[in-house]
Amino acid sequence: MAFKVIKPGLLALLQDLGRHGHQSIGLTTGGPMDEVAFRWANALLDNTPNAAQIEITFGMLSLEAQADTSIAITGADLGATLNGKSIMPWQTYPMRKGDLLAFHQPIWGLRAYLAVKGGFLCEPILGSVATVLREKIGGLTGKGDKLQKGDVLTYPTGLSHQQRSVPRRAIPNYGLKEIAVILGYQYQSFSPLERAHFFSSDYGISSNSDRMGYRLEGNAINSATKGIISEGIAYGAIQIPKDGQPIVLLRDRQTIGGYPKIGCVTRISGSILAQQKPGDVIQFTPITVDQAERERCLHMARLAQWR
Incomplete structure (x- = not known):
């Protein structure tokens, strides 16, 4: 059966792990801003890693269940309630026909992920259901639309519920303000003084930030x-x-x-960054490729072991 969208919220998008292999024709990958939270939501339900979920930015989304199912919520705490009772992220919940699931405003973090047992059923475009608003591709309609009031999100039925939660040590610390950066090959075009400024300065998240990129405000860096x-x-x-x-x-x-690049944020730190709101302050810290690979391998091994 399905979820019916009662209130669409500010920005709720269907996402999977992204649309890969099409950048040569100008199509970006899309996918979850917080990949760590996305992967854990599917793991909690024994879904395939790429099963489609809803990425909920800021909240204000309400859904009504049309049939019994099991859900998992990860990522930010958006003040979610099930039939009016508060529920916490990073665990699973049973839902019965007629139950109302609502997300309110952020308590901490910015983006939550809602997975359903078996994944949301949606026709992929170029191998993915990932919604990219700017390119008008993916999502429920295939045209890159965000969820709207009255939309119906189908899912498999007749699947049993298991109560599960993510181990505390595996839950990201969204209060962490240090974002890991691998130095880029254009790093040498920045003077030692400019590099020092970059890694020692605080940067605020601009209100002019979105899924395309986070604009930062702080000490100007010159190349x-x-x-x-x-x-x-x-x-x-x-x-x-x-x-x-x-x-x-x-x-x-x-x-x-065509702008010079001082480095590249790792995927794990990218998930932390994606949970920062406009006005939040971050700092960058350099790490090596080996360190980034070890961090990624540890995360993936922990997921695999837990599964």
């Missing part, structure tokens, strides 16, 4: 190279435009860009 030939953009790339204010490019980033 000896004012522009480069446009090239492919990796997830987490930190561009330094002419005004010197860094931009961290995320899931809905453009596929090419």
Whole structure:
């Protein structure tokens, strides 16, 4: 059966792990801003890692269950309630026909993930259901639309519920303000003084931030190279435009860009960054590729072992 959307909230999007292999034709990957939370939500329900979920930004979403199912909520605490009773993220809950699930405003974090047993059923476009508003692709309609009042999100029925929760040590610390950065190959175009400024400065999250990228406000960083030939953009790339204010490019980033890049945020730290709200303050810290790989392998091994 399905969930019926009673209130669509500010921004609720169907997402899977992304649309890969099409950047050569200008299509970005999309996918969950907080990949760690997304993967744990599917693990809690024994779903496949790529099963479609709803990414809920800021909250204000209400859904009515049309049939019994089991759900998992991870990511931010958006003050979720089930039939008016408060529930916490990072665990599973049974839902019965007629139950009302609502997300309110952030208590901590910014984005929550709602997974359903078996995953939401939606026709993929170019191999993915990931919603990218800017490119008008994916989602429930296939045209990149966010969820609307009256939308019906189907899911498999007749599946039993198991009460589960994510181990406390595996839950990310969204209060962590240090964002890990792998140095980029254009790092040398920044003077030692500019590099020191970058890694010792506080940066505020601009209100002009979205799924495409987080614009930062703080100490301006200058590069000896004012522009480069446009090239492919990796997830987490930190561009330094002419005004010197860094931009961290995320899931809905453009596929090419011509600004120098001082480094690249790791996927694990990218998940932490995606939970920061406008006005929150972060700092960058450098790590090696080996350190980033170990961090990623540890996370994936913990998931696999838990499954």
